Amino acid sequence: MDTYELMTRNTDEVITESEVRALADDPDGKRVYVGYEPSGVLHLGHLLTANKLIDLQEAGMEVVVLLADIHAYLNGKGTFEEIRETAERMRAQFLAYGLDEAQTEFVYGSSFEMDEDYVLDLHELELETSLNRAQRAMAELQSGETAKVSHVVYPLMQALDIEYLDLDLAIGGMDQRKVHMLHREELPSLGYESRPCLHTPILADLTTGVGKMSSSQGVTISMEDSTEDLREKVNEAYCPPTADPEPDDDGNDRHNPVLELFHYHVFPRFDSVTVERPEKYGGDLVYDDYDTLAADLDSGELHPQDAKNTLASYLDELIAPGREKLQELRAD
RNA sequence: CCGCCCUUAGCUCAGACUGGUAGAGCAGUCGACUGUAGAUCGACUUGCCCCCCGUUCAAAUCGGGGAGGGCGGACCA
Structure with a gap:
C-alpha cells in the first residue's frame, strides 16, 4: 500500500x-x-x-x-x-x-x-x-x-x-x-x-442502522464493556444480510452497522479475520479483506449470526488492553 | 427593565375553561416467527403532573408566591 x-x-x-x-x-x-x-x-x-x-x-x-x-x-x-x-x-x-x-x-x-x-x-x-x-x-x-x-x-x-x-x-x-x-x-x-x-466516517446507530452511534443515546460500545456486554450489544445490532440496506419507513438512509464495524474497526487492525463456524453451517471461513466478507454476507455465504459472533470477539480483543487499563486506574 | 408563552411517562404531547389523585403516540421490556437483528403479531411496564403556600371533603386542574426554559419589546446613553 x-x-x-x-x-x-x-x-x-x-x-x-x-x-x-x-x-x-x-x-x-x-x-x-x-x-x-x-x-x-x-x-x-x-x-x-x-x-x-x-x-x-x-x-x-x-x-x-x-x-x-x-x-x-x-x-x-x-x-x-x-x-x-x-x-x-x-x-x-x-x-x-x-x-x-x-x-x-x-x-x-x-x-x-x-x-x-x-x-x-x-x-x-x-x-x-x-x-x-x-x-x-x-x-x-x-x-x-x-x-x-x-x-x-x-x-x-x-x-x-x-x-x-x-x-x-x-x-x-x-x-x-x-x-x-x-x-x-x-x-x-x-x-x-x-x-x-x-x-x-460516522458510525451508524447499532440497533437501527439509522443516524449515528451516539454516546449520549442508544447503544455505544466502549472501553468499559465486558466480553459479555460486547456479545450482547453486537448480537442485538441491526444486521440485514446486505451491505446496502433499504431506507427505513421514514426514508432515512440506513447502513449495516455490523459491516461498518468490520470495515472501520476490525480490518484496519487485523491482517486476517477468521469466522469460526460449526461444521453444520459449513465450517470456518477466513477473510483477508473487508470487501470479500461483505460480499459473502450479501450472497448468503456468511450468515449474520456468524458475522456477529466473529465481530464481538475481535472487538473484544481490540478493547481488552484499554479495559484492563481502566480497571487498573479505578483500583487506585 | 417590561410583556407573552411553556414545564404532565425515557421522548412528543393531550387532560386544566366545567376540581373527584392521569391518558395517547412513540420508545422500552418480554414472548411468537425467523439460524442474527429488523419487520410483523401478542402481552406488559412506565409517573414527587417543576417547587412551596393557600382554598376545598377532595387540586395536575382554582388562587398566591417561587424556580427553570423559550420568545418579543423597550433602552441604545
Missing part, C-alpha cells in the same frame, strides 16, 4: 487531495492532530479516529492529541479538576489501544489557549464570524439545546488550535467538517495558512 493510500484509507473526505498528496510525499516528522473533549471512557467513535492516527503514525507522521479541557469546560462538562482527571484516563486508554507513545504528544488546551496572542486572535476571529456560522459549526451542541455564548466560541477555538499547535494536517469525524471548513476559510484572513483535513 502506498503512503497516500495508507493515509487516506477509510476516510469519507480528503481536503484537498493535492494537499494531502504533497504531505504523503514527505510525511516524516509532519504533525497531525485530532482534538477530543476529555471523556473518562473511550468509545468506538474515539477509536475510529484513533485508527486513522495509527495509520498516520505508520506513515511517519507525529501525532498530536489535543485534550480539549477548555472546550469541555465551555461545553459544560464540569470543573477543570474533573475534566483533568477524565483527560488523564483518556490518555492512558489511547496508549493502551495502540497509539505509539514515542510518536504521540498529548497537549492540554489550557496549556496554550489562554496565551495573550491566542486570545487576541480568537477575538479577531469572533469579529469575523457570524453567530449563525459559528453555531452551525458547533458539532457538540446537542440538538434541541439552545446555544450559549460558550458554544459559539468553541468552534472558533478549534479552528485556531490548528494554527497554534503548528500542524500540517487536521483529522476528525465527518461531524467536524464544518469546523474545519471554517478554519480553512477564516485562518488566511488572520494571516495564517489553512491546513489539509481528513474526515472519518
Whole structure:
C-alpha cells in the first residue's frame, strides 16, 4: 500500500487531495492532530479516529492529541479538576489501544489557549464570524439545546488550535467538517495558512442502522464493556444480510452497522479475520479483506449470526488492553 | 427593565375553561416467527403532573408566591 493510500484509507473526505498528496510525499516528522473533549471512557467513535492516527503514525507522521479541557469546560462538562482527571484516563486508554507513545504528544488546551496572542486572535476571529456560522459549526451542541455564548466560541477555538499547535494536517469525524471548513476559510484572513483535513466516517446507530452511534443515546460500545456486554450489544445490532440496506419507513438512509464495524474497526487492525463456524453451517471461513466478507454476507455465504459472533470477539480483543487499563486506574 | 408563552411517562404531547389523585403516540421490556437483528403479531411496564403556600371533603386542574426554559419589546446613553 502506498503512503497516500495508507493515509487516506477509510476516510469519507480528503481536503484537498493535492494537499494531502504533497504531505504523503514527505510525511516524516509532519504533525497531525485530532482534538477530543476529555471523556473518562473511550468509545468506538474515539477509536475510529484513533485508527486513522495509527495509520498516520505508520506513515511517519507525529501525532498530536489535543485534550480539549477548555472546550469541555465551555461545553459544560464540569470543573477543570474533573475534566483533568477524565483527560488523564483518556490518555492512558489511547496508549493502551495502540497509539505509539514515542510518536504521540498529548497537549492540554489550557496549556496554550489562554496565551495573550491566542486570545487576541480568537477575538479577531469572533469579529469575523457570524453567530449563525459559528453555531452551525458547533458539532457538540446537542440538538434541541439552545446555544450559549460558550458554544459559539468553541468552534472558533478549534479552528485556531490548528494554527497554534503548528500542524500540517487536521483529522476528525465527518461531524467536524464544518469546523474545519471554517478554519480553512477564516485562518488566511488572520494571516495564517489553512491546513489539509481528513474526515472519518460516522458510525451508524447499532440497533437501527439509522443516524449515528451516539454516546449520549442508544447503544455505544466502549472501553468499559465486558466480553459479555460486547456479545450482547453486537448480537442485538441491526444486521440485514446486505451491505446496502433499504431506507427505513421514514426514508432515512440506513447502513449495516455490523459491516461498518468490520470495515472501520476490525480490518484496519487485523491482517486476517477468521469466522469460526460449526461444521453444520459449513465450517470456518477466513477473510483477508473487508470487501470479500461483505460480499459473502450479501450472497448468503456468511450468515449474520456468524458475522456477529466473529465481530464481538475481535472487538473484544481490540478493547481488552484499554479495559484492563481502566480497571487498573479505578483500583487506585 | 417590561410583556407573552411553556414545564404532565425515557421522548412528543393531550387532560386544566366545567376540581373527584392521569391518558395517547412513540420508545422500552418480554414472548411468537425467523439460524442474527429488523419487520410483523401478542402481552406488559412506565409517573414527587417543576417547587412551596393557600382554598376545598377532595387540586395536575382554582388562587398566591417561587424556580427553570423559550420568545418579543423597550433602552441604545
